[in-house]
Amino acid sequence: MKELFEKLNDEKINFEEFEESTLTDIEKKSIKKRIKKKLHKRRSMPVKTLSAVASLTLMAIIAVNSNFALANIPIVGEKLEAFVYSQADTLTDFKTIIGDSVKDNGVKVTLNEVILDEGQLLISSTFYTKLENNDLAYNWFSDIDIYIDGKKVELGGGGGPQEITESYIHYFWTADIGHMDMHKEKTMRIVFNDLKRSDSEKVMKGKWSFKFKASGENLIANSKKIPINHSFTLENGQNIEVEELILTPVSSKLVYKMSNIVDDVYFKIENEHGEAIQETIGHHFRFENYNRFEALEGGKIKIIPFISKFDNSQEYMLTNEIIELDLDEKKLK
Known part of the structure; x- marks a missing residue:
């Protein structure tokens, strides 16, 4: 942000x-x-x-x-x-x-x-x-x-x-x-x-x-939910389950859950040109989490997980768990 x-x-x-x-x-x-x-x-x-x-x-x-x-x-x-x-x-x-x-x-x-x-x-x-x-x-x-x-x-x-x-x-x-x-x-x-x-x-x-x-009602009529259902486990045993991406005319909300929490895990989104999608607010480091971004209308995106270690302020990209998504086709690649 x-x-x-x-x-x-x-x-x-x-x-x-x-x-x-x-x-x-x-x-x-x-x-x-x-x-x-x-x-x-x-x-x-x-x-x-x-x-x-x-x-x-x-x-x-x-x-x-x-x-x-x-x-x-x-x-x-x-x-x-x-x-x-x-x-x-x-x-x-x-x-x-x-x-x-x-x-x-x-x-x-x-x-x-x-x-x-x-x-x-x-x-x-x-x-x-x-x-x-x-x-x-x-x-x-x-x-x-x-x-x-x-x-x-x-x-x-x-x-x-x-x-x-x-x-x-x-x-x-x-x-x-x-x-x-x-x-x-x-x-x-x-x-x-x-x-x-x-x-x-x-x-x-x-x-x-x-x-x-x-x-x-009008906003929901112009919104859609894209299931992702992608899970991974960190070396420390922490589990992350990325559930869905909710697209509305106002925002894009990535919903995920974590268990056995040791470190903070959150996500960033890039478009097909490698440009960062602006985050507006987040709710994470607990069981039910989300990152909210500006509204997305279509195209290909990358959902990139990051980990922030509890003992320092550095963030690390989890390159092996990057999710590629085509919003137009609504299919996970």
Whole structure:
């Protein structure tokens, strides 16, 4: 995800900000090592973090569907297409446009638009507030709670500020929502809790809540699953099973499982010209894993496994386990 982090060159990181979860000690050390490796100092593209805990005080209720008439509302900053490396306005048919605002403690938050993708919810929002010059040297984060059909989603996510100015912060977030029936309309509630400077020295208190309806039916109708079913075992006895590649208009999700876990194994994708396909987010170093990339439309690709040793920061390509796939023929070579 090199390009995602290039603009973070001035970031000041405090690893105590990451909230405790039920990860094992090995997982915690691995995640911290990968964060140290990828993040340096601040600029404004997404950062991997974990979603936090929240409560609810304010609520704005909006009942809208994808392709609602508010599609022409001007959005401050780039649209969600930029977050997933798609061409401008190519995902309009799959969005739910919100455009509603809630104000608390002098800070106004606008929920711009969302996309319900396979296994993830993409969120674009804008915080309107006055920032001093020294505030611009830091990233800013909000703890986000998501409820789908009344049930809280607690699978984490990633993202962060896409643009920071003296008057607003444009904020992208993707939440891992797991498996669900995408054909049925969902009642969703998104709650933003506080706005925090990345050094934890400044917090703007507030709760901004939005309720709306969204459906992934159109997206699923334009998606496909390609079974891969390729397994291999490392010398240390670790087993990896690559199950499938899920292609949607928004993203490409490679799904795999691991057992007897010792080292971190993840995947990269190259097209037939040897060009890397941009990764957007990943969930790995556990039993059920995935790497998510920008949307793929066709052609031949290579799925390349890499191993990251627990005792160092080096990654190694597993050349004997490279998978070649023709997306047009849907056949594994």
